Amino acid sequence: MAVHTLTAADKSAFKRELAEVVPHLRAFARGLCGRPDMADDLVQETLLKAWAAQERFEPGTSMRAWTFVILRNVYLTEMRRNRFRGEYDETVAERILVQSAEQEEPIHLNDMRRALMALPEERREALLLVGAGGFSYEEAAEICQCPVGTIKSRVGRARAAITAMLDGGEMPEGDHAKAADAHASILAELELVSAPAT
């Protein structure tokens, strides 16, 4: 891989581009893990790693695609450490509901989120990249390091599943219960940690 000798101007250009993609990193991270606080932790880690690896960034290529690869790796590493799972978060849904109060169909957006979080990891990721992030199948395949056909198939299955959930009213109750349990246990843990010593 080409390693560039970076001038101060290069670094400042890199930093500017990095700053520009932060909102997109936050959106992708939130779609991946479903939890705003954890998503932001993932993005912070991503920014540090991106900065440390800036010699490997090819100027003129997509900063968004490049940083999404890093974010994805950070996320997968965290997943393997089992620090959190991609779960539907009730508080996120409530927030979106409030935020979208002026929109025509706030409940739809809430259901959308819920359906998205109910998808298997790889399909959710593929749908996020193509359907939300606006990447081409080819770009998404590069980000996920898999064949284009695999991405197309994942997106197709994800779309079919979401359509079935939203149109058919088949919201995944089982997964909800599990997510609620996971959420409750995390909250319980947090309370233990933050409980004042008495």
Place this chain on the structure above:
Amino acid sequence: MTLEINHGGEGEARQARAPAATAKQRPEWADGLRKLYDSVVEEPLPDSFRDLLDQLDKND
């Protein structure tokens, strides 16, 4: 060039294909998905990110 073979040329051919492709690839909820993503993109950036970006230079 080959598009000339189509009676209406490129424009009409594309228009004729569009509804089918839209129905297949962009279900009703597609805008909702985009909105979810955009709603986060448009959120004001927490200060913690500006602080982190400011720190990057200094740690070099």
